[in-house]
Each structure stands twice: as structure tokens, then as C-alpha cells.
Amino acid sequence: MLPDLGNHPGFILASYAVSLVLIGGLIAWIRYDFRHQKSLLAELEARRLRRRSAAKDPKA
Amino acid sequence: MAIIDLANPTRFMRLTDRLLPWLVGATVVSMAIGLYLALYVSPEDYQQGATVKIMYIHVPFAWLSMFAYTVMAIASFGTLVWKHPLSDVSAKAAAPIGAAFTFLCLVTGSLWGKPMWGTWWVWDARLTSVLVLFIMYLGIIALWRTIEDPIRAGKAVAVLTLVGYINIPIIKFSVNWWNTLHQPASVVRMDGPSMPPSILIPLLVNALAFTLLFMTLHFIAMRSEILRRRIRTLRQHEAAGAAGVARATTSVQATASAHSPKTNKAPVEAPS
Numbered sequence: 610m611l612p613d614l615g616n617h618p619g620f621i622l623a624s625y626a627v628s629l630v631l632i633g634g635l636i637a638w639i640r641y642d643f644r645h646q647k648s649l650l651a652e653l654e655a656r657r658l659r660r661r662s663a664a665k666d667p668k669a
Numbered sequence: 670m671a672i673i674d675l676a677n678p679t680r681f682m683r684l685t686d687r688l689l690p691w692l693v694g695a696t697v698v699s700m701a702i703g704l705y706l707a708l709y710v711s712p713e714d715y716q717q718g719a720t721v722k723i724m725y726i727h728v729p730f731a732w733l734s735m736f737a738y739t740v741m742a743i744a745s746f747g748t749l750v751w752k753h754p755l756s757d758v759s760a761k762a763a764a765p766i767g768a769a770f771t772f773l774c775l776v777t778g779s780l781w782g783k784p785m786w787g788t789w790w791v792w793d794a795r796l797t798s799v800l801v802l803f804i805m806y807l808g809i810i811a812l813w814r815t816i817e818d819p820i821r822a823g824k825a826v827a828v829l830t831l832v833g834y835i836n837i838p839i840i841k842f843s844v845n846w847w848n849t850l851h852q853p854a855s856v857v858r859m860d861g862p863s864m865p866p867s868i869l870i871p872l873l874v875n876a877l878a879f880t881l882l883f884m885t886l887h888f889i890a891m892r893s894e895i896l897r898r899r900i901r902t903l904r905q906h907e908a909a910g911a912a913g914v915a916r917a918t919t920s921v922q923a924t925a926s927a928h929s930p931k932t933n934k935a936p937v938e939a940p941s
Contacts, residue, residue: 612708612709612722613719614719614722615713615718615719615720616718616719616784617718617719617720617784618719620720620723620780620781620783620784621719621720621722621723623780624723624726624727624776624777624780624781625726627773627776627777627780628726628730628773628777631769631772631773632769632773632882635765635766635769635886636886639766639886639889639890639893640889642890642893643889643890643892643893643896646893646896646897646900647896649896649900650896650899650900650903653900653903653904653907654903657903657907
């Protein structure tokens with residue numbers, strides 16, 4: 610159910626819509642960045658572990 | 670545990686890992702209540718009618734645009750004076766969030782101004798000083814990206830942020846110092862708020878909700894920045910290790926060739 614938006618519904622809806630889109634985008638970007646950094650770090654750490662294990666095994 | 674102990678990034682990561690689910694929950698609940706009060710419960714203003722509903726998001730965005738900058742200024746002070754490990758992480762993480770809230774403050778203000786003032790924009794002191802704040806945010810973000818070394822970038826940004834803080838009292842008091850189209854303060858006043866509780870309470874609930882949203886996003890962005898710096902350090906170690914191996918290999922080869930027995934090959938004659 611839509612609230613009563615009086616004589617200027619377009620301006621009110623546009624304000625809330627722009628805010629929703631921009632804040633939604635900001636949340637998505639910040640979450641993506643965190644996940645991306647986390648996966649990059651995990652990848653780097655795994656590579657370091659492999660290198661350590663490879664150093665122990667001279668054939669590797 | 671003293672507050673200063675939180676300046677340890679590992680402890681900060683552990684603490685925010687536990688805190689963030691609660692913070693997200695509080696943000697969602699307070700935002701749902703705030704928006705319900707704003708859209709369905711609060712009455713129309715006797716002059717502005719239903720457009721007063723824009724105020725419930727515009728004013729929190731305006732407050733948060735200044736709050737985020739204040740967080741950055743405090744963090745910048747920490748960077749320059751105490752060199753806290755988390756200070757420039759906090760300042761860097763707050764900048765894009767503050768810029769987004771400032772942009773939303775300008776856009777929602779413009780959308781509110783058109784039906785009420787008859788214009789999208791005027792160059793009055795309040796609107797212009799908020800536009801300057803937005804440009805400062807963009808400048809700070811650009812400076813973070815310009816200098817590659819985060820420690821050097823942090824110091825440069827800290828100086829710029831602290832110098833730019835002069836704009837915050839100008840924004841706050843612009844409506845008192847100059848004759849502006851923008852209305853004067855109606856909540857934070859010496860003689861108390863000038864609005865009735867039926868409008869003030871939804872506004873305060875929304876302000877709390879957006880502040881919680883800012884804190885949530887700021888903590889997540891700080892966590893990302895800490896990880897980004899760890900990745901940078903690991904890559905530097907990896908590159909230094911690779912360079913060290915290359916140097917060692919070159920040195921071993923040079924030593925080996927210096928100590929190798931002389932060959933009896935005749936020198937190659939140049940073609941006549």
C-alpha cells in the first residue's frame with residue numbers, strides 16, 4: 610500500500626528511489642570489495658603454504 | 670581493554686567480526702521502523718504538505734555527510750599525532766561513504782527545493798558549502814588513489830582533511846551567518862527543537878538508522894582496507910623473495926664461472 614504523498618508524489622518518490630539505488634549500490638560495492646580482498650588474501654596465503662611445502666620436498 | 674588497544678588491526682578484525690551481525694540487525698530494524706514512521710505515521714507539514722517526507726532522509730544524509738568528515742578528521746589527527754595503525758584505514762574507509770551521503774544530501778535537497786522554493790538550486794551559503802564538502806570528498810578519494818604508498822598517502826590526506834575541516838562549522842552556521850534561502854536549524858538549537866514530536870521522533874529514528882548504516886559500512890570498508898594492506902605486504906615480501914633468489918642465483922653463477930677451469934679453446938679469429 611502506497612502512503613499518501615500529497616501534491617508532489619514524483620519528487621518524494623524520486624528522492625526515496627535515488628537514495629535506495631545509491632545506498633544499495635554502495636552496500637553492494639563495499640560487500641564485493643570485502644569478498645574480493647578476502648579471496649585474494651586466501652589465494653596468496655595458499656600459495657605461500659604451497660611454496661613452503663614445496664621447499665620441504667626437493668623433488669617438487 | 671583500553672580504547673587504544675583497538676588500534677591493533679587483528680583485534681579490530683576479531684571484534685568487528687562479532688559485532689557486525691548485531692550492527693546489521695540493528696540497522697535493518699531501525700531503518701524499517703524509521704521508514705514506516707516517516708511514510709505512514711508522520712503527519713503532513715502545515716506549510717510543506719507531504720513533501721516533508723523528504724526531510725526524513727535529507728536531514729540524516731546532511732548530518733552524516735558532516736559526521737563522516739568528522740570521523741575522517743579525528744582519524745587524520747590520529748595519523749599525524751599518534752600514527753595509529755587503524756587511523757588512516759578509518760579515514761580512507763569513511764571517504765567514499767561520506768561522499769555518497771553528501772551526494773544524496775544534495776540530490777534529495779534539490780528534489781525537495783524544486784516544489785518548495787520553485788528552483789532546483791541556488792548559490793546560497795548552505796548549498797554551496799555542502800557542494801564544497803562533496804568536492805573535498807572527491808579530492809580526498811583522488812589523493813588516496815594518486816599516492817601508491819599507503820603510509821605516505823595517509824599523511825598527505827590527513828593534512829588535507831584537517832585543513833578542509835574548516836568547512837564543517839561553515840556548513841553548520843552558514844544559515845545563521847548569511848541570509849540564505851535554506852531554512853535555519855530546526856533540531857539542534859539553543860532553545861530546543863522547533864518541530865512537534867510527531868515529526869521529530871520519526872526524524873530522530875531515521876537519523877539513528879542511517880548512523881547505524883554508516884557504522885556498519887564503515888567497519889566493513891575498514892576490514893577490506895586492512896585485508897588490502899595485508900595483501901600488499903605479502904606481495905612485497907613475495908617480490909622481495911623473488912628478487913633475492915634472482916640475486917643469489919646470479920651471484921652463484923658469477924662465482925662458479927670465476928672458479929671454473931680455463932678452457933683450451935683457441936680464440937676465434939675474426940673473419941678477414
